[in-house]
Amino acid sequence: MTKKKLFLLDCSGYLFRAYFAITGMTNAEGKSTNALYGFIKSIQKLFKDFNPDHVVAVFDGRDNKKQRREIYPEYKAHREAIAPDLPHQIAWAQEYCNFAGISTLAIPEVEADDTMGTIARKAEKEGFEVFLCTSDKDMCQLVDDNVSMLNTHKGNEIIGPKEVEGKYGIPPSKFIDFLAITGDTSDNVPGIYGFGPKTAAKLLNDFKDLEDILEHPENVAGKKKQETLVAEADIARLSRKLVTIDINVDIPKDMTFSEVGDPDNEKLAEFYRTMDFMSLLRDVGSNVDVEEVDTEYTLVDDEENLQKLVATIKKAKTICFDTETTALHPLDAELVGIGFCVEQGKAWYIPANGNLGRETVIAAIKPIFENPKLGFYGHNVKYDCHILKNYGIDVKTICFDTILASYLLNAHIRRHSLDALAMHYFTKTKTPIEHLIGKGKKQISMAEVSIHEVCSYCCEDVDYTCRLKHVLEKELEDRNLTHILEDMELPLLKVLATMERHGIYVDVEKLGSMSKSLVAKIQELEKIVFELAGETFTINSPKQLSAILFEKLGIPPQKKTATGYSTNADVLEKLSIEYPIAAKVLEYRALEKLRSTYVDALPNDVNEKTHRVHCTFNQSVTATGRLSCKNPNLQNIPVRKEIGREIREAFRPENSSWQFLAADYSQIELRLLAHLSEDPTLVKAFNNGDDIHAMTASKVFHVPLDAVTKQQRTYAKTINFGILYGQQAFGLAQELGIGMKEAATFIKEYFGRFPKVRDFIEECKEKARETGKATTMLGRERLIPEINSNNKMIKTAAERLAVNTPLQGTAADLIKHAMIKMQQRLEDNNSEAFMILQVHDELVFETPKYEILTLETDVRDVMENVYSLNVPLIVDISLGKNWKEC
Template identity: 40%
Template sequence: MSDEKATASPKTLVLVDGSSYLYRAFHAMPDLRAVPGDPASPATGAIRGMINMMQALRKEVQADYAVCVFDAKGPTFRDALYPEYKANRSPMPDDLRGQIEPIHEVVGLLGWKVLAVPGVEADDVIGTLAVTAARQGVEVVISSGDKDLSQLVNEHITIIDTMNGKKRDVAGVTAEFGVPPALMIDYQTLVGDAVDNVPGVPKVGPKTAAKWLQEYGSLDALVARANEVKGAAGENLRQTLDWLPKGRELLTIKTDCDLAAYVAGLPSFEALTLAEQNNEALKTFGEQYGFKGLVKTLAAQAPAEAPPARKKADSGAPGLFDEPEPAAAAPVASHLKYDTVFTWEALEGWLRQLEAAELVALDTETTSLDEMRAEIVGISFSVVPGEAAYIPLAHNYPDVPAQLPRDEVLARLKPWLENPAKHKLGQHIKYDRHVFANHGIEVQGYAHDTMLQSYVLEVHKPHGLASLAERHLGRSGIQYEDLCGKGVHQISFSQVDIAKAAEYSCEDSDQTLDVHRVLWQRLEADEKLRGIYELEIASSEALYRIERNGVLIDAPTLAAQSHELGQRIVQLETEAYEIAGQPFNLSSPKQLGEIFFDKLGMPVVKKTATGARSTDEEVLEKLAEDYPLPAKLLEHRSLSKLKGTYTDKLAQLANPATGRVHTHYAQAVAVTGRLASNDPNLQNIPIRTPEGRRVREAFVAPAGSLIASADYSQIELRIMAHISSDEALLKAFHDGMDVHRATAAEVFGVAPDQVSSEQRRYAKVINFGLIYGMSSFGLAKNLGIETKAAAAYIDRYFQRFAGVKRYMDETKVSAKSRGYVETVFGRRLYLPEINSPNGPRRSGAERAAINAPMQGTAADLIKKSMVKVQQVLDAERRGTKMIMQVHDELVFEVPQAEVEWLKLEIPRLMAGVADLKVPLLAEVGVGENWDKAH
């Protein structure tokens, strides 16, 4: 058959969900400006991110026709249908709003048709174009991360998500949601859409929705047989039947929009042919928005010449507009060289490279996310960008290739791993330290951690390696779930094919090295942020030691407490039944509503989104002021949570070999720099109730040792005095006064020795309340007084502590200008909503602007103390161990022979880590358990 008579390949239409893209671009990129470092100049991060994403897509998918669709300004038909539609969505950030028009412009200059149709959403335009094209035999590729578009999928329409490599064809949608695309509208109607504020059936999630549709065949069939559906879910379905038609209408993507005025010649798609990029106009655009490398890049290309294609791992890095700033890394090699080490000869060759390298990126693949129990499956290294090696050591599946023996390889690597002069780099190095320690290797020489670099530079962004590589390199890669699956079907990494595992692990080490080269240059250029980063690296070392030490748990004490709590919980249930006059399910909102409001006549405080009478915790607390039954329920919930979370679970979480609990401290979570503790969470043990405080009795020391607790006294108030330079506060702390008594004396106009206990209590609430931005209404509620009286107390406080008022006012102004505030030591705390047009959000950001420097400085101080104390313990070879860090408190296991040394030395060390305008004071308690150490 001649070429002329051969059947032509079908054309391809690529539809980009531009609104999804621009939000992703905005949140993925750093805060870039047309004039670098000038917060008053236009933001450009979303523009740059958008361009990189569009270029990467153009390289990845061959398109004949191409459209980028955005939401138009103004309401849509759905707003008229349901006024609450999208009512809970945050307003678009001002910095993003200012980039919308330039994004539309530059996408057009890159060759894409741009559409924004008033009265309908981008999804509706995409739906109409996709269905129209598919009917003509055109293959349609939709690029979006929005699962709602899955209802459009058929044999001619496919969705791809270039950010995570996910593909939603017919099989993909069915596997992901449990129903085929033809049933996705029914599925979405049942589940609802919280993002768009479209209710579904209450308490019906994805699993139940999929199960119902599999059983009944469609939503219409389910509705027709709704009386057959049993249980609470069936009752909720029946109560929602009147809403479901409207919910379905809101969630159904239109496929019949009138686009004649926007796309000439439809149903022909020739007007949407993908064009060449307009290089001359792009040069002008680049000059306008500060993309310094644009003209240089275009000058090096022939007009409209596309850059050479790159491998998937290098997709989009660097893009046309990625002019290397001072922090930019050199481009990754076009051809990646990833080795898999199966022989001793190959291992020796890589060892020689490791010994000679100035810095090596290092990554472990393991059997578990539990760092205390994980074992090594393989190790990868990268010494130069684009090159890496993987050593498989414990893969285990049928016909697995022969691997070098793990113990012998680790013994060969141990001298290099434990050499502090051989500098190493990782992503979340604390985890890898534990993994190596599980094999008897104490790694030394960890100089850098890309997760912590990101945490210091861009605390408000995600810090995972995939996100960092996408954000800073334009590189995407293999996801863990791609290799191992997820949920109940997830396999161990040891069962992953070695060839796939090698590519994945080498890519991680390679990307880690590449990300480091970008972020480290930015840190080197900023002395204050570099200092914070060095503190985080040192804290990671100290936290590794704390986690490794663990804390001894007294299981019999916990068992006795669980038994007592169980008896009290049963007693509370009996008392609740007596008050209600009947047995009922204490966890059933429906039954609670009937008893509270129908039987006992309590007032309805608020309603849920679906109109049901709420019985949530806030409602219970309000009703408990006047009624005994809600008070019983609150106590029941509190004790049940305490029992289920701590007294029942702590002993189970202890390592069977040591009887110790080893919590995990997450460093890169809280924007203030505070640590998060989990598995178990030691920072959330409730200490305001006797039962909660007793849990700490089970944290004990071994024979011959005691528990010691050291914490800072009134640390945030001392920081407030330092930051505000308020003369009255500074004097109170310098004179060693009780600061709450001193405040009461100022506010109430009495001598300090005449302050009553009630006045001191009021002053304490005012002191801490103002730090957290408490309003007169909040203060009144807290103190149980009139709002007018509370406002008068606040006014009097600010008259007497004028420096505090000045600090608060100046901080708000500064935060609005810079977009962030700083701790005393230079940690940056970003406030994305500080200039929001939404009043409540802006007020919340203003409160955070006042409080965050104090919380953040307190976090910096406890980290400095932790690092300093560990250094002294090591230098003096003490037997004392740090075993916990909880908020502003360090907890130790101390041999009895070192108790007196600890009482003197630890407060001195903690007080000496910073030179503030007021003295730091740390206090120590010692006892046979954690509770008695207080």
Template identity: 40%
Template sequence: MPLLVCRHNLAMSQANSTLVLVDGSSYLYRAYHAMPDLRAVPGDPSSPATGAIRGMINMLQALQKEHPAEYVACVFDASGPTFRDALYPEYKAHRSPMPEDLRAQIAPIHEVVRLMGWTVLDVPGVEADDVIGTLATVAAAQGVRVIISSGDKDLSQLVDERITIMDTMSGKVRDVQGVMAEFGVPPCLMVDYQTLVGDAVDNVPGVDKVGPKTAAKWLNEYGSLDALLAHADAIKGVAGENLRKARDWLPLGRQLVTIRTDCDLHEHVPGLPALDALARRMPQPEALRAFYERYGFKTLARALAEQMGADAVAPDAAPPAQAGAADRQPPAPEVTRRYETVCDWPTFDAWLQRLQAAPCVALDTETTSIDEMQAEIVGISWAVEPGVAAYVPLAHDYPGALAQLPRDEVLARLRPWLEDASRPKLGQHIKYDRHVFANHGIEVRGYAHDTMLQSYVLEVHKPHSLDSLAQRHLGRQGISYEDLCGKGAHQIPFAQVAIDKAAEYACEDSDLTLAVHQVLWPRLQADDRLRRIYELEVACSEVLYRIERHGVLIDADVLSRQSHELGQRILQLEQEAYAIAGQPFNLNSPKQLGEIFFDKLGLPVVKKTATGARSTDEEVLEKLAEDYPLPAKILEHRSLTKLKGTYTDKLAAMAHPRTGRVHTHYAQAVAVTGRLSSNDPNLQNIPIRTPEGRRIREAFIAAPGHVLASADYSQIELRIMAHLSEDEALLRAFAEGLDVHRATAAEVFGLAPEQVSSEQRRYAKVINFGLIYGMSSYGLAKALGIDNTAAKNYIERYFQRFAGVRRYMDDTKAQAKARGYVETVFGRRLYLPEINSPNGPRRAAAERAAINAPMQGTAADLIKMSMVAVQQALDAQGKGTKMIMQVHDELVFEVPEAEVDWVRTEVPKLMAEVAKLKVSLLAEVGVGENWERAH
């Protein structure tokens, strides 16, 4: 009976003869824009900004783990001019100045990077790219493997057999083959390529109208820029003419884009060409810990303290709403980890007795697939107390694998305990494990807790994976799946993982789940409102499991006919577009669209891209479509192509081979508002504003002897607004059963309700819903097709007549700024990290979210409460009706014909009675042979 003890620290091996060079300037900008507005004192905008610092630490830690190396350096741009500024005074002239709150973080970033063991370089008068180019070339010449971590494509000219560029943010690798695949030329021609194309970011012109494809074509044909210029007189067309015009400029352009590889760095990197000055140094844990505490990084400080063997870290005294209670948990006490692999019946029977006696068991499965409807069990793990866990391998299959207990017999012996609702169980994402057990004919009962949902309720704005939770709340770094199975094409199935390693990983997962639960559950118990939201989420998980399990029937013939019809219409639209343009062209090519729109047809340029090109994005097409036929054709073509590719071509193929139904996956812990998201397939994004989109729902059908019923809330968010704002006019409109949009129009336009025209009602509807989503006067003007002044007047009149709505919005924003979060009617917290951001657009977006989130979140709470209430009624009365979809504020049922009257009567009543608001809730039910007819 092997006993496995979990590793406390994983020693990181170092690869000899590898130099990692980090483009620090690229990193810090990415960190700044990727991270929220973190502050050393959370919630205090006068406190130093720390988002870029934290992002930099995160990225370097990830890079160190992914690419351990003997030599490391982080290279930043130094302030002041370089030789390129002397060559070309307009160099980088259009770049915006660095934001002040980012500039203030540069010195601390340099400090922490050094403390982490990296050499930091910022060489006066030399750009970071040139420092990187010089060091990479020197190292490669000595046979050292070089990895440059950057997202900057300009560095591609450095790539060779020893120098590789890795973009850790996107996962893109630019080796010799990668550069060729991306740009169409080998690295040795990248300088010539960049000279032709130019660099809009650095304000370096190329050849006018010559883009990447033309540049690559020319260089592949002529072999170099010099050879191309020698034959410039033979190049025809506008491109050839522009090339000849640029002859005098191109030598200077080439100097500007060429990365230098011969900079004098001896003062900054003593001993070159030897790399000893860049050797990785040991981190400075005491100084790092002090740094982390100084800048409010409590989780990092706690994890470091545990690694150092510290007994504890002083808890953060900041208020919970601003500092985040998750970052103030003391480190979990060290426990002796006793992990056991169960490969014989006496050991199994002993563990089964422990399971039956345990007050609550953390349960986890290891499987063959992430598709919960297809996954089969490879092994099962559980933890019964901190540090005490076991793994039962059941289907590991590789040469020399230990003999394992038979899976069917193990599951048969576990079945009574698994299906006993009186035996409490917990897990991380329990819905997945329920499906996995159900694939083997076991309906698990007694799931009392889900750590993923605990995190989702307590800290919706943070990641909810077990790895994240363990690091955040326990200061523990678990073994990752990639550590065990590898990545990408080289990843092996879990069944081929060695049993001893699989056992350590699986036991650790159950152990961490139990430990995280012991941290999070007391916090939920201490807050009645949050605890009730969590209990709602757990109950909703049960309902969602049943919805996913049952699935929805799809009519493949209907989809096939629709797909054919859409295909015919798409071809027709292409021909119509060609006729308007006077020539065939690629409807999906922005470059060709721009040439036809603006050069051939003379359409007005609405806006330009960041690089100065004339934009043909969706917004531009919609604007131009108001006056010109070709953009309208393009928009319709794109819409139908997407509809065909996403739904009519694919839905039928997504039906499960065993059930013949489509089984969507509802992600419960994704949207910060509490709304569910649907994927594989996404049933919530089926467009309903066009006839073609609505027809997709005709393919969702009922089984023989059944019909589909659709139940949804009427004007739910406006009713919630009335409740939250307590606005007298809105409350009166709902209380009297008025058409709320007509009533709004009557107030805004000063008319009697019966005098309101259909156009005025439409305006009022846009205003009602627009203000809920924080729409500005500009947005309203665009939505209604009116000028800004008229839109502004409408909004002012609206707030004059609905003063309670204005008061609610102002009060909500003030509360959000003070607390850092807003709440739904039922207590769900919706955090707004950017609400006090000094960045104007980010702050404005957070203010809009502060107004909208309580309404969206309350609507999400209500539909979840309805799901639970209706399912409980169905179970209690033994009905055959099945809930098969949840889409926004709508529930869809597959109903036996004999139960239609019950559904029509009882379901809207149940939905209306799940909560008592200051206005009554109203739900309506439609019935039909398919989903579309049920509306």
């Protein structure tokens, strides 16, 4: 008779691993969902692989360390506090299990290991075959002929007695003693000092058990080991108590509680919607009531129907459109076809590769797009405008963009795709593009897909974009955000499209010589690191580096992660003060990143036709309203180090009779702080043209302005910018390398001298608490749902956003307006100069030399007068024959 199988889930293990493996996932309320998503996917894989009938999801109970800390107060004492955005995901994981028909167990004052151990032994007695779904090696002590482990890190690999002995050199029955000897750094279990896994395995194979070893130390080879065993016998016995899993926890008496029930698909669907898990929602979609809407999707592939469609479009006030193409980068893409929609449920698709031919299609649609009386919209319209521009078509009037509308409504989340929005607003599972073109090595071009399939796909896109517009424009109106879309984001869209098409010239030969130089420096650093380590290893491997630093060299570890000791930049920065190898690894990483990310990668981004780099500026990514840049990201080239500045030298005008002009707002966020806080001292200083950092130093350190030292000014500069980002004494102390008490004194002195700044900060926090959002001067919103969290760390982070958003967000708004006005000025003047880059508070122009004086005057006029403040906006302008010189 086949044994019943019981699967016990170590839910903390699943959640913690997913938390570190997946980043950047939040729901519409801005709450993290990364760990939850990974947890659910792991559970789904388990059910797919094993189709279990009996499952228990085991969680740590509240105050679960209490019992072991009564024995040893230092138990798990060194662990960092749980990440602030994890507790709510643990609660959600329990909720998910309930909806999915999986029993959960979390016993107060009991760790999950003990609960799992107790259930395993009880189930084993009742004839179950038990699988412990965990990667925690402590659980090896439970493994026997009826109890196995499923290694969740390795695709649910089964680990039985043979595998345990093969890995550790001892049978599972001796594993408790093994752990008692080696200790467990992750749980702060001491073990016997200096006794590692190999020594422990040998001793346990030579002796009956731990007690036998401790009672006969004289039989152990090596005098030092004998002395250690005598000295640490009590510690070894204590460690044994700590690592022994309790198998006598009070659990439900009847094992029927472990039976998997029927999932509640209705509740699961609602749960997935709340979490914005659109891909998971598809799994239960067939069981969810979705409102059926009649659709009429038409293929237009002959002259008669083409003319009828053109006539229909001409009668419409606003028209939704979408292009289907052969590539993601618009300048490399060819038009496959174009879809139109003027009312919900009714759409048309014109193939450019059909009977009509591309030239006929272009000739028919060009007049309607260039008619200023017709308003066009879509989802990520800038891309589609580029495609049409490739064929000489200028879209005169853009009246809406659903991706920008969604972003303005929910800037704190990153998912504004058409698929996600269709699911969110209409519970519509759209056809994934992979269904048409495939993915990976088997991916084909959209031009190779049958016209009828593309027709259905494109019509669905424009139909749901049309439906979204009706919903989103009302939400914008209700929240008074329509003016941000119409007066800022849509005009800026056209400016960015112009900038992207111009691109920027890159000296590929210079990058090639830089690459050779960098490789030589990297190889030299590699040699130094290997010499300091005493062996060769893969420096880019965190696991190997961790082993070298913390095991071989015995450097004290700073931070523990789910996979071992951290070797991230923060850790290495701290270690670099005392350990040269850490400093050299940091230097190696910095050069290697510059080489791989920019020096060697940029030549691949150069367009073969234009010989320039055409990056994409995103309007719908950052929560503050700032633009971001990708393919390549030119905003992130480091400029504080010489090597970063050298990379900028490779960007230059293609024509030697042209130059770059860079215009940078000077201390714009501090000026906005002065304006918004109306602090008289700050306002006066900016209006007098004072050195704001020296003035701050004079006030905080109580010295005359002309007596301020260089160090005092540096401290004051750090304080000034730290205040903008809600920096507390701890952060300031770390940044300046001073004590907490001294840092707290500096901040106290600052607010004593600038009391209106303190009032402004508190007012920002209070407004956010009342409204759940922060607002820029021009009305852009950032929702901050975490502002009223009970978790102190989450709440503090939200308060920083509440203060920073009105400053950084307003700065972003002002430079966007400046870009719009400056582009208009260039066009009005029929200037040959053009804008090529925006890097946060800086604009970069490419200009013929004879236009420099006019351009400099215009840029200063536009940027400094873009908005009236009670302090002046100042722009620093520089010129150069390349970007580095600016």
